[in-house]
Amino acid sequence: MKRLIYISLLAAALIPAANASQVAVENWYMGDSNCTIDGRPARMNWKVVSEWVGSCSGDICSGYESAKLVGKFSDNGGAWVPLARTSSSHNALNIRYLGAEPDNWMLQYNPRLRRAIGWTTWHGNHYPLVCWK
Numbered sequence: 001m002k003r004l005i006y007i008s009l010l011a012a013a014l015i016p017a018a019n020a021s022q023v024a025v026e027n028w029y030m031g032d033s034n035c036t037i038d039g040r041p042a043r044m045n046w047k048v049v050s051e052w053v054g055s056c057s058g059d060i061c062s063g064y065e066s067a068k069l070v071g072k073f074s075d076n077g078g079a080w081v082p083l084a085r086t087s088s089s090h091n092a093l094n095i096r097y098l099g100a101e102p103d104n105w106m107l108q109y110n111p112r113l114r115r116a117i118g119w120t121t122w123h124g125n126h127y128p129l130v131c132w133k
Contacts, residue, residue: 028109035131043074
């Protein structure tokens with residue numbers, strides 16, 4: 001059985017780490033959203049999860065727990081496809097669609113309308129994407 005060696009308290013104090021409940025996020029896109037993609041119904045979900053980051057050498061392992069933002073998208077009731085946030089600001093979200101044909105998407109949140117409006121990309125063409133809660 002492998003023995004786990006955890007980062008010492010001194011090292012943990014020197015290396016900032018956060019668990020999933022401590023990560024600051026832009027709330028407008030977190031959780032479940034209803035969307036339309038080129039007029040079709042769709043769903044988007046973003047959440048923070050904990051992830052183990054480490055390595056092993058023989059039977060000795062070391063590492064730490066980190067927080068990771070994960071997204072997923074379902075087009076018209078289809079299978080959930082992973083998404084990655086490439087960048088974000090107070091009201092903008094740039095997304096990498098990680099399906100069979102990966103591409104870049106963008107959403108801009110309008111707090112007055114309580115909607116995020118943007119586009120997806122497929123085969124070099126932009127298609128409208130709108131999401132709301």
